[in-house]
Amino acid sequence: MLPIGDHTVGMEVTEAGHNVTRVSLSGRLDTSGVDQIETRFVATLVPQGKSAIVDLSGVEFVASMGIRMLISVARGMRQRQAKLALYGVTSLVQETFDSVSLSDIIPIGADERDALQLVS
Amino acid sequence: MTRHFIDEAVDVSGDTLLSLLMVEGHEVGRRFRLGERPVTAGRDSHLDVVLADGEVSRLHCLVSVLDGAVVVEDLGSTNGTFVNSHRISTRAPLSVGSLLRVGEHIFRCERISTRDFERAEEQHRDIQRAASYVKSLLPRPLSDGPIRTEWMLRPSARLGGDALGYQLLHEHTFSIYLIDVSGHGVGAAMLSVSVLNVLREQALPATDVKDPVRVLSTLNTMFQMDRHDDQYFTMWYGVYDSLERTLTYGTAGHHPAYLVPPARGETRPLKASGPVVGAMPEARFQAERTPISAGSLLYLFSDGVFEVRTAERQWRLDDFVPLLAQPVSDDRSECRRLYQEVKSVSRPGPREDDFSLLVVTFP
Numbered sequence: 001m002l003p004i005g006d007h008t009v010g011m012e013v014t015e016a017g018h019n020v021t022r023v024s025l026s027g028r029l030d031t032s033g034v035d036q037i038e039t040r041f042v043a044t045l046v047p048q049g050k051s052a053i054v055d056l057s058g059v060e061f062v063a064s065m066g067i068r069m070l071i072s073v074a075r076g077m078r079q080r081q082a083k084l085a086l087y088g089v090t091s092l093v094q095e096t097f098d099s100v101s102l103s104d105i106i107p108i109g110a111d112e113r114d115a116l117q118l119v120s
Numbered sequence: 121m122t123r124h125f126i127d128e129a130v131d132v133s134g135d136t137l138l139s140l141l142m143v144e145g146h147e148v149g150r151r152f153r154l155g156e157r158p159v160t161a162g163r164d165s166h167l168d169v170v171l172a173d174g175e176v177s178r179l180h181c182l183v184s185v186l187d188g189a190v191v192v193e194d195l196g197s198t199n200g201t202f203v204n205s206h207r208i209s210t211r212a213p214l215s216v217g218s219l220l221r222v223g224e225h226i227f228r229c230e231r232i233s234t235r236d237f238e239r240a241e242e243q244h245r246d247i248q249r250a251a252s253y254v255k256s257l258l259p260r261p262l263s264d265g266p267i268r269t270e271w272m273l274r275p276s277a278r279l280g281g282d283a284l285g286y287q288l289l290h291e292h293t294f295s296i297y298l299i300d301v302s303g304h305g306v307g308a309a310m311l312s313v314s315v316l317n318v319l320r321e322q323a324l325p326a327t328d329v330k331d332p333v334r335v336l337s338t339l340n341t342m343f344q345m346d347r348h349d350d351q352y353f354t355m356w357y358g359v360y361d362s363l364e365r366t367l368t369y370g371t372a373g374h375h376p377a378y379l380v381p382p383a384r385g386e387t388r389p390l391k392a393s394g395p396v397v398g399a400m401p402e403a404r405f406q407a408e409r410t411p412i413s414a415g416s417l418l419y420l421f422s423d424g425v426f427e428v429r430t431a432e433r434q435w436r437l438d439d440f441v442p443l444l445a446q447p448v449s450d451d452r453s454e455c456r457r458l459y460q461e462v463k464s465v466s467r468p469g470p471r472e473d474d475f476s477l478l479v480v481t482f483p
Contacts, residue, residue, distance in 0.1 A: 030472060031303065031304075031472065060434065061427075061434050063423075063427065063472070063473065064300070064302040064303060064354075064423065064473075065302060065303050067302065067352075067396075068302040068303065068350065068351065068352060071345070071352060071396070071399045072345065072350045075345065075346065075399070075400075092434060092436060095436060095437065099373070099374070099375040099423075099437070100354060100373035100374075100395065100396050101373055101393065101394060101395040101396070102373075102395075104395040104400075104403070105395055105396075105399045105400055
């Protein structure tokens with residue numbers, strides 16, 4: 001029996017240069033995972049009014065709560081004239097993003113360089 | 121076991137008690153107190169834990185507290201009693217934190233304070249009233265007329281964020297829809313109920329409800345995330361014209377519905393372009409139209425139906441869709457067939473999201 005709530009998510013914040021924040025996420029962005037990082041994720045990105053790119057190469061699964069967190073942060077940043085772009089999306093996660101047409105709401109780059117261009 | 125013995129066992133830790141918390145089943149979140157007397161579970165209505173579940177025997181099992189420890193005893197059930205995925209032969213200990221499975225119902229054994237238990241009981245009654253209201257908004261299955269319907273809605277928490285519906289709009293046109301609010305639980309349920317009521321009462325301002333693009337656009341204007349606690353929802357909305365035999369549909373960030381012909385064996389995805397409702401005011405939606413042949417079945421479902429974890433990996437939509445094309449069962453409804461198929465591959469434990477499925481047959 002696998003334990004309930006056996007999810008762990010990781011979040012690392014670094015500078016990507018050109019006044020852009022880089023956030024690397026890992027693990028499962030489901031209800032439990034989002035509960036663990038949402039406060040920190042929002043607090044890191046929204047108040048500073050600085051553009052950011054989010055590396056999702058370590059994220060294996062995104063549920064609706066994870067999408068809600070990303071959209072919510074993108075909207076908060078937009079109100080502060082800051083931009084958000086995602087990159088490093090795995091095929092399973094891309095499938096989820098495609099089904100909710102997430103790229104209509106948040107730009108998704110093929111790689112870090114592409115994502116930096118999207119927020120520049 | 122004597123009454124004296126059981127009462128002694130409960131008193132061991134003062135004002136705490138042992139309980140079973142339903143984590144999957146028809147009344148997720150409900151607690152059952154253990155210890156005052158053996159707790160009986162099964163389909164019979166006179167038992168302590170009544171389970172309306174076809175896999176459960178009339179008198180299925182018994183849970184007792186013996187010397188401070190919980191013991192579960194199978195009473196010769198047909199489909200067995202499971203502790204942490206292992207079928208027990210007759211009697212087995214159920215330690216705190218363990219999972220007990222009876223049919224499709226799963227319980228976790230917990231020790232909590234008497235005060236918390238009483239508070240949980242009160243909360244349960246309130247939630248039950250809310251769940252009863254949500255249920256009252258859902259349509260009855262249709263067994264006659266231009267469309268036939270069956271559906272299953274199993275929240276993963278006590279209240280879910282999914283809702284579905286269908287209704288006659290005008291003489292020979294029907295709306296058919298499914299809503300999936302991000303997340304689950306009370307907050308998500310309140311939003312899904314708001315949307316459901318607007319659709320049921322056709323209360324969308326200046327909107328032709330026979331036009332999926334107008335419906336989705338108006339909902340998107342009404343339910344922007346910043347005015348609804350940062351929640352969004354996905355939706356599939358279709359309008360069936362039984363005279364023309366056409367289905368016009370739009371989607372808002374929702375995966376496709378699937379059309380399966382009478383001969384089975386293949387599935388046709390029905391999806392139009394459009395983002396989730398609430399994320400951006402300027403969202404644009406599109407509609408598509410398809411002819412409907414007699415005997416076709418339409419399957420609408422939430423992502424909780426296929427986003428399950430097997431023992432090895434995360435399931436995806438492509439894993440689930442082939443199940444839709446399989447032959448219908450003689451002895452089970454389509455909802456039950458698909459629920460059981462998904463359950464059979466899912467790893468043990470409670471579901472992580474709501475399971476909502478609507479099957480529409482076009483005679």
